[in-house]
Amino acid sequence: MSLKDLPTDAQPREKLLARGPAALADAELLAILLRTGIVGKGVLQLAQELLDPPANDGSGGFGGIAGLLQASSDDLARIKGLGPAKCAELIAVMELARRALAQQLRTREAFDSPDAVKHYLQLHLAHKRHEVFAVLFLDSQHRLIALEELFRGTLTQTSVYPREVVLRALHHHASAVVLAHNHPSGSVQPSRADEVLTQTLKSTLALVDVRVLDHIIVAPGQALSMAEQGLV
Incomplete structure (x- = not known):
């Protein structure tokens, strides 16, 4: 009909x-x-x-x-x-949703609305077919400064370079960060490598007085906060 x-x-x-x-x-x-x-x-x-x-x-x-x-x-x-027109419209809606959430996170403390942080990261990372490691850089009021995708591929201590994360944090004059990556497998359960990486970055960033507030793992339709699991 x-x-x-x-x-x-x-x-x-x-x-x-x-x-x-x-x-x-x-x-x-x-x-x-x-x-x-x-x-x-x-x-x-x-x-x-x-x-x-x-x-x-x-x-x-x-x-x-x-x-x-x-x-x-x-x-x-x-x-x-x-067709191309309908695809373009759907992609535009997705980008508008990303930008709306980014604007919200830039004008208020990110963790006043933890679900907004998860939704924002899901829209950026959950659809990717390969693992991507990203960082939310936050100011002293925990408002969003920038989101950057820094590394791709299987995430281990050897594939994510703490020095690069520190340099980007200093570039943005960030006071805190939220780490994030996706699991293309669909599971958001953290691996032992995720836990080790989180602690390594937490210790390294502490040397320049930048706090790691959370490490969020996303997959299509779901997200997990490692901080809420007591793993940060």
Whole structure:
């Protein structure tokens, strides 16, 4: 069924304007953004399929709004019905979400809203297919100065260089940092190497009076704070 075949008060755009965005299901909100479906598949069906769980063979959807917003351009391009224009719109929405969270973290103490820190890092790192080590540099009020991706690959003491982290902290005149990396495997449980790396960086940064507040591990749809686990 196409949107024009729905009763006017059930069409997503009209429903949003009349009742507000909270009244719409995820697929309805996504349908407004997509605007049109493809031959033989209405926009609501296309939207729902994008939100469906992924299949074992790599087909299927992205497992919800969070998974969709963490998808790369290559992930989006494999979906029939998502041409360059629709892919660009979805990527733009993802970037707007990143920037909105970054603005929030720059204007208030980061740990007034720990969930915002996790969401911000998820949007930046969770969709990547390789491990990335990043650092949030914070000022003396724990407001965000910058996020930098510093290293790629399997994270060990030998692949993450403490000297480089110290130099970047000094460059930003940071008073504190939040360490972060992703687990492409989907598990956010810290490994022994994660724990050792955290303590190494904590000791090294302490020499220049920079505190390590947390080390957050992210994966699609989830994030873990090592500080909350007593590991920092």
